[in-house]
Amino acid sequence: MAVSLQSWGCCSNELIEEFEQFINCTYCKKSYHFLCLSIPEIARDSEAYDKWKCPECINLAPKTSKKDCTPTRNITTTRGNKRPALNSPPKASPVTSENVRTIVQDVIKKEFNDMLKQLNNSMIGVITKELEPIKNEMRDLKESMSFINKKFEEIESEQLAAKKSFKVLQDINTHLGNTVSDLVQRLNYLEQQSRSNNLELQCLPENKHENLYSTVKQLGIIIGCELKDEDILHCSRIAKMSSSNTRPRSIVIQLASPKVRDQILAAVISFNKSNPQNKLNSEHFGHTGIKKPVYVVEHLSPSNKALHAAARLKSKEKGYKYVWVRKGKIFVRKSENSEYIYIRNSDTLSKIV
Template sequence: MDSLCGRCQESVHDGVMCNSCAQSFHFACGGITEQGYRKLGDRKFHWRCSTCKPSNKATGKTTASPGSLTPQRSLTLENVMQELDKINLKLSPLQSLAADVDLIKKDIAQFKVVEESLTNKIKLLEQKVQIVENFKDELSSLKSRVGALEEDMHTNEQWLRTNNVEIKGVPQKATENLFDIVGKIGNLVMYPVARQNINFVTRIPSRGRASNAKSILVSFINKYSKEDFVAAARQKSFTPADIGLQGSQKIYVNDHLTTRNKQLLTKAKALARENNIQYVWVKHAKIFTRKNSTSPVIPIMKESDLEKIGANLNNSGFDLN
């Protein structure tokens, strides 16, 4: 029959018995290991519990029985080796950890190299951006100067055409006499043109026309003769048949405009058609427009003038001043 533990009062199936008080204890409650108890041999018959052990009044410590669990253990080579094995077991993960630390250190070193390279590239880019910023104002100034030079070149190009007249709609022949054609037109419009008043006359390509006939370019000796000839030609509508040639299309006599001014004139006429503007004309190689006979005359020098006219028309007005 099992007895009760003298400490925890639980049933004791296998434990130790105090030789003094005859109480049974679990090994743990008796303060001794089972292995230590077995090693006592015959001395286990003299084992006493902690209550029955004689106390050391001088030191206040109880005398430990052989094999009992006490704070002071006897040091043996076996115990030392066991403890060293435990320490080695605990320290074994540190070797792997040290390898991981070395790998991390190498990665960090590589990151530092990459970071330094990127830093240098960023500094180089910043320097280039700063150079661009420094030239920003200068580029803006150069852009303005280029724009002004382009305007001057266009003005000079148009000025060089001051004495020129462009005649469109005259059929072209292989054996034609251009001086004779210009003379016939002059006679028809009541402004006779003497050959000595013409510097030169030639055919030039004419854009935007279905006919293959090139325009006739007439260069007068002076701009006054040219202006009078153009003014007289605009007073009369005539065709090639009127000057002894085949064809019923209308002949046009105009100032010799630059390509840019021709494009501007085309856009001005398109704007006039879309907005019921009655007048668009060219005088002294300059383009003008007028909504009706009582409206102010508006010069058109560039496309922004057309945009301004369009904006005023949308606001139910036409006066640009």
């Protein structure tokens, strides 16, 4: 229970009965703390508690003697300070609610700081323990990333070097390709030039006892172009390009000059035009049995022969009427009034449309 400030005689602080032990003066009715009075506590249910007077009321009360009825005088005397008793406890200063509050706050603050410090230490220890594996993994990851980055830089450097080398090789390969293509064309030209005096007699049936020189001379007689012995340098049958081909082996005739070759070709063309129903065939050479056509053409190089076959096939597909060879060169024409196309190589086959 709170006591009003005016009812206290020892101190001016308002305290609470439950936390402070005090006693009431039976004369002035003021309250005094036992701690402020520096006296032992007196039980409330005792007679001394009910008759207790404060020091001020005791000093104000007149001192009477049972034997002397003379009224006392007010005598003012001067006394020195009372000498404190030996081994007496020092006079304690009064404790206020502010002091208690400050003490409680200090204790709580100290306890809170200690608890906070302990909690921080515990948390730091736990976090450090939990983060240690992560720290190790991060260190290993960093080392791995450094290793990978180093390898990547090496690979990138090697890739750039390989790219440069590839570009150089690509340029060299292009140059070599062009060179090879040029050399192939030159070789084909030389091969064709080496055959400039030659003719090829195709589809003439073979005979074990045949005489090719006599056969060639007979060809001249048939077409009306007489050949002398000195005009025929060499003649022989050549191997088939494909063993599965059922056609007879062709006869290659090497003549004395391109002029003689051209004369024979012109005579063959003239003979076939004059005899459209009986063009040059196997019967003209004395072969019995089924009559088979015989062709006299220029002796082409292997490359030109393959190109000629491709041109004939493509012309047939596209409806071209004429395909012919003149001095080793291949030409096609769609009709009599259309322009001819010179088939130089396989790329020019695309012109046949």
